[in-house]
Amino acid sequence: MPGSGYNFLLRVFHRLSIGSKAISALSFEIEKQLFLKKENSGLTNGNHVFVSGLARSGTTALINCLNERKEFVSLTYRDMPFILAPNLWRKISFNQNKTEFKERAHKDGIFINSESPEALDEIFWKIHLNDRYILNDRLLINKLSSEILDEYKHYIDLILQKNYQGKRLRYLSKNNNNILRFDLILQKFPDSYLIIPFRDPLQHALSLLNQHKHFCLIQQQDHFLVNYMNWIGHYEFGLNHKSFFLDNKEIFEQMSLYKKEDINYWLLTWLNYYSYVLENYSEKYILFSHERFCKESLIMMSALLRKLNIQESKLEIAPFNLKVRKCDHTNKQIIDKCMDVYNSLLELS
Numbered sequence: 451m452p453g454s455g456y457n458f459l460l461r462v463f464h465r466l467s468i469g470s471k472a473i474s475a476l477s478f479e480i481e482k483q484l485f486l487k488k489e490n491s492g493l494t495n496g497n498h499v500f501v502s503g504l505a506r507s508g509t510t511a512l513i514n515c516l517n518e519r520k521e522f523v524s525l526t527y528r529d530m531p532f533i534l535a536p537n538l539w540r541k542i543s544f545n546q547n548k549t550e551f552k553e554r555a556h557k558d559g560i561f562i563n564s565e566s567p568e569a570l571d572e573i574f575w576k577i578h579l580n581d582r583y584i585l586n587d588r589l590l591i592n593k594l595s596s597e598i599l600d601e602y603k604h605y606i607d608l609i610l611q612k613n614y615q616g617k618r619l620r621y622l623s624k625n626n627n628n629i630l631r632f633d634l635i636l637q638k639f640p641d642s643y644l645i646i647p648f649r650d651p652l653q654h655a656l657s658l659l660n661q662h663k664h665f666c667l668i669q670q671q672d673h674f675l676v677n678y679m680n681w682i683g684h685y686e687f688g689l690n691h692k693s694f695f696l697d698n699k700e701i702f703e704q705m706s707l708y709k710k711e712d713i714n715y716w717l718l719t720w721l722n723y724y725s726y727v728l729e730n731y732s733e734k735y736i737l738f739s740h741e742r743f744c745k746e747s748l749i750m751m752s753a754l755l756r757k758l759n760i761q762e763s764k765l766e767i768a769p770f771n772l773k774v775r776k777c778d779h780t781n782k783q784i785i786d787k788c789m790d791v792y793n794s795l796l797e798l799s
Contacts, residue, residue, distance in 0.1 A: 456674070461674055463531060464530070464531045464678065464681070465677070467531035467532055468530070468531045468533065468573060468681045468682065469677065469681050471576075471577055471580070471581075474533075474534055474573060474577050475534075475577050477532050477534050477535040477538070478534035478535060478574075478577070478605070480535060480538060481534060481535035481536070481537060481538050481608055482604060482608070484537070484538060485537040485538070485608055485611060486604055486607065486608060493607060493610045493611060493614050493618060493619060494606075494607070494610055494618050494619055494620060494621070495618055495620075495641060496639050496640075496641050496642065497620055497639075497641040497642055497643075497759070498606065498620050498621040498622070498623065498639055498642040498643075499516065499522070499620060499621070499622050499623070499642065499643050499645060499758060500623045500625070500628055500635060500642060500643070500644045500645070501513050501516070501622070501623065501624045501625075501645045501647070502623075502624070502625055502626055502627075502628040502629060502632070502644060502645070502646060503626060503646050503647040503648060503738075504626065504648075504654065504658075504686075504719070504720060504723040504724070505626050505658065505661070505686035505687065506649075506654055506657040506658050506661060506686075507647040507648055507649050507654060507740055508647045508649060508738075508740035508743060508744075509569075509624055509626065509647055510624070511743070512645065512647055512738065512743070513567050513622065513624040514566070514567065515751055515767060516622055516754075517567045517622060519755070519760055521619065521620050521760055522619070522620050522621070522622035523609060523610050523612070523613045523619050523620070523621060523622065524567035524568075524621075524622045524623070524624070525567065525568065525570040525571055525609060525623075526564065526565050526566055526567055526568060527563070527564050527565075527566055527568055528540075528543075528564040528565060529570065530570070533570050533571070533573045533574075533682075534573060534574060534577065534605070536608055536609050536612045537608060537611060537612050540612055550563060555665075555668065555675070556661060556664070557664065567622065567624060568624065569624045569625045569626060569627075569682075569684070570682060571605070571623055571625055572625055572627050572682060572683030572684070573681070573682060573683060574601075574602060574605055575592065575627070575631070575683070576683050578598050578601060578602075579592060579594075579598070583630060584683075584685075584692070585692070585695075586692075587692060587693065588692055588693050588694070588695040588702075589627065589630060589685065589692050589693070589694050589695065590630070590695055591630050591631075591695070591696065591697065592630045592631040592634070594631060594634045599634065599635075599638045602635075602638065603638065603639075606621045609621060626686065627683060627685075628644075629694060629696070629723065629726065629727070630694065632644060632730065633730065633732075636732070636734050642734070643734055643736055643757070643758060644734055644735050644736065645736045645738050645754070646727055646735055646736065646737050646738065647738045647739075647740050647743075648724055648727075648737060648738070648739065648740065648792070648795050648799075649739070649740035649741060650740075650741060650792065651717060651720045651721070651724075651785070651788035651789065651791075651792050652717070652775075652777060652780065652785065652788075653773075653774060653775060654716075654720050655713055655716035655717045655719070655720050656713065656716075656775050656777060658686075658687060658716040658719065658720075659711070659713055659715075659716045661686075661687045661688075662687035662688060662691065662710060662711075662716070663711070665687050665688030665689070666687075666688055666689055669688050669689045669690075670689070675688075676688070676689050676690050691710065693705060693719060693722070694722060694723060694726075696722060696723070696725075696726040697726075698722060698725065698726065701718055701721060701722045701725070702722065704718050704784075705718045705719065705722065712779075713777055713779055713780055714779075714780060714781045714784055717780060717781070717784045717785065717788055718784060720788055721784065721787055721788050721791060724788075724791050724792070724795060725791055727795070728791055728794055728795065728798075731798060735798075736754070736757060737795050737798050737799040738750070738754065738799060739795075739796060739799045741772065742799070744771075744772040745772065747767040748767060751767060
């Protein structure tokens, strides 16, 4: 997240672009008028890959590995702030040089530059749904018309066109909010796959709690970061945190009994997310164990590439450091429910 490093002029520029729904919507209309052609439909077979898991499940490490494949095109930080006009912004932006790698705002050892893929297409859904699924304390499951899904297809075609060099491409999306629209996206793109990373619930919850505290602190020091995360639709943790409401009132009511500084709140957040995944599991879901990926990176990635019908080339993956932390303040009933879901996910992965 580059927002914390922006100077005054860049902050104003972002406020006027992604901070304005009207300007974002207008940029998309101009982009379509200038660049959306009938022949765009030939850029792809429609066999895209959508990566979506609960935050801190390893989505960034996974998408970075996949993004090295030449078959894929992703949105990157270079597409900011005119996310909905990737071709237009590429033509009129001044600096096309790669920026240096810097550790992202999470301070988690992951380094990014202008070419790094990122979860940015939530802006499309925010504009086209006019934030109707975003309430004060929760995010609702999306109701998408065929017209909106057609527009999303146009948007993907435009993203692919930005990088088109004569061969068919596949869109690679990272968006944890896609749980709100899993089935509808796969109905629109039946040849696509949805990869859902998951990890041990306690370790995952501890990571979420740690990031929540970290982002609350840095957002208190710099309120622009709250606006930035709201603009791009990131509500995973921090002062602007919102929970997914996935039609499970029992879990959601349980979550309200705990403060967000309590590990049990984040365990219930895990249970809420992955119970829904399990209940709606389909053959198009690829459940991807973070622990197995850390221990057997090459084996796991090779198997995934075969599943995605990608010709395997030489894989070079840096080893991942899998930290295991302890916590003595957990509700045993919640932990037991989480472990039941986790073991079921492992069996299907």
